[in-house]
Amino acid sequence: MPNALLALIASLILVACGSQPPAPEQTGAKVEDRTPAAVKADISPVAPVVASQVGEYTLAMLRDPNSILSKRSVFFDFDEYVVKAEFKPLVEAHAKLLVANPKIKMLIQGNADERGSREYNLALGQRRAEALKKMLILLGAKEEQIEAVSLGEEKPRCTEHGEPCWGENRRDDMLYTGEF
Amino acid sequence: MMKYPFPRCLAAVLLCFAAVAHAQLSIEITGAGANRLPIGIANFTGERIISQALTSVLRADLERSGLFRLVETGVEPLAESAPVNYAEWKNRGADALTVGSVTPVISGSDSRYETRFLLHDVSKQAVLGGQTYLSSATQLRTAAHRIADYIYEKLIGEPGIFSTRIAYVVKSTGRYELQIADADGMNAQTALASREPIISPTWSPDGTRLAYVSFEAKKPVVYVHSLATGQRHVAANFKGSNSAPAWSPDGKKLAVVLSKDGSSQMYRLNADGSGVERLAISSGIDTEPQFSRDGQFIYFTSDRGGSPQIYRIPAGGGDAQRITFEGSYNVTPRLSPDGRSMAYISRNDGRFQLTLMDLETRQTQILTDSGKDESPSFAPNGRMIIYATEVGGRGVLAAVSSDGRVKQKLSVQVADVREPSWGPFIK
Secondary structure, three states, X not given: OHHHHHHHHHHHHHHHOOOOOOOOOOOOOOOOOOOOOOXXXXXXXXXXXXXXXXXXXXXXXXXOOOOHHHOOEEEOOOOOOOOOHHXXXXXXXXXXXXXHOOXXXXXXXXXXXXXXXXXXXXXXXXXXXHHHHHHHHHOOOOXXXXXXXXXXXXXXXXXXXXXXXXXXXXXXXXXXXXXX | OOOOOHHHHHHHXXXXXXXXXXXXXXXXXXXXXXXXXXXXXXXXXXXXXXXXXXXXXXXXXXXXXXXEEEEOOOOOOXXXXXXXXXXXXXXXXXXXXXXXXXXXXXXXXXXXXXXXXXXXXXXXXXXXXXEEEEEEHHXXXXXXXXXXXXXXXXXXXXXXXOOOEEEEEEEEOOEEEEEEEEXXXXXXXXXXXXXXXXXXXXXXXXXXXXXXXXXXXXXXXXEEEEOOOOOEEEEEOOXXXXXXXXXXXXXXXXXXXXXXXXXXXXXXXXXXOOOOXXXXXXXXXXXXXXXXXXXXXXXXXXXXOOOOEEEEEEOOOOOOEEOOOOOOOEEEEEEOOOOOEEXXXXXXXOEEEEEEEEXXXXXXXXXXXXXXXXXXXXXXXXXXXXXXXXXXXXXXXXXXXXXXXXXXXXXXXXXXXXXXXXXXXXX
């Protein structure tokens, strides 16, 4: 009974804190100068989609599996931070979106596989995020539109030990306003 | 409750987390020194009246150091005031003997205990010294650690580390806890609980604060956390990533790694977050800074030469000097307290291993036979190095003596333990 009570109190506090529902694994960083467009705790089930409209795009469109823009990840070779040629069309499509919508912002989260030093991997993830950011800026996106951060090896998408998994974790994810 | 402003509300959540955190570190000794000093620790008189057996903590401390061999003393308690039969103890093989007493001191409703002990040199048939401690029942364990420190220093000739504390991160499903425990793994307390990762905790030189990196803002941010009050502040939260904090020897400044100017580079700032100045400029990654103990140099990891290697720069600015040359991956430099050697992680045939370099001769020694070593941290007397490694797919902490002989493993049931940092001597 005391445990149950404790759990109840804890859950009440968590509710009071506006705890998020179990979010997709990679949720983005808060950027101070912007309010998240999606209204989280609203009862209305349609609110988030309407609220996150950006220019001619909506988050729903960005998530449409038929659109190349629904693809958000760029993968890297071991110990590398060069954006490979195969991801060029993807990066170009996202750059086009950023150019056409100067108000939309992007968070790039760089990631590394689990091998080696956590801090060095954090720096490696950062380098991967910066490489993608640089490429997007070369293609016309504005510096202020993009923040590049690193999650290092701390938030692996795949948790097995071995190359198939490690390859999946050496990755940049692109998140748009309302997604982080 | 709904009206709580966020920080108080968060504090309440952290308190709840703290209340349910009971995972204790357990220590397993897996190696010992070659020449262990035989010592008898007799039961102290009066010890039975208290629930905690003081001498068992004391014995465990000395044995864990790998430098002592415990001589059988029997159950009969021996007070410091009783005469010692040196010939008998010599026959039992003891070079040293500790005897003592625990006496309740009643003053009003406050029950305290006075612990006295004497340390004897059996072969010289002489008293080496002794001390008296006054403590509450809950502090008797602390008194035992203090006695262990005293004995260690008298017999080994360097300060003991039994009264020090360690910080580390425990990861269980969807939850990260920054914990502080006594050097023997007991009394674990949670300083911070979070749903997001916590890495790189490091003690301020005076042992009152921890700097660390928390991802609670969904990106790496450097915090400074006062342990006694639980208050903390952001030390570095710039655009991009903020990480790898290291204290200057005077505890006033931090070296950190920021990506605000484009790539991971080292900066120095005041512990309150003010006065940011860049430490070095490279085209690649500079990270994992650490001040040398005299404050003269900053050692760090950089890929400026094509692969991650350890370099150092003068703390006041100047050219970088490469320190490691063997192999293609040498990271996480940690200087020994006497400044003579450097612990770091080297990759050898795909295995990441704790390695020690003599900074004068540049000779290196791999200290472990494991393959996923990370995050080394020296004990303040330089004798042991604690580090994170993996056993059976689980994260554990391990400690090894700087000569590679004494080995310990510290683990928590059903959780990963990582990111250890050994605290300074308790003043």
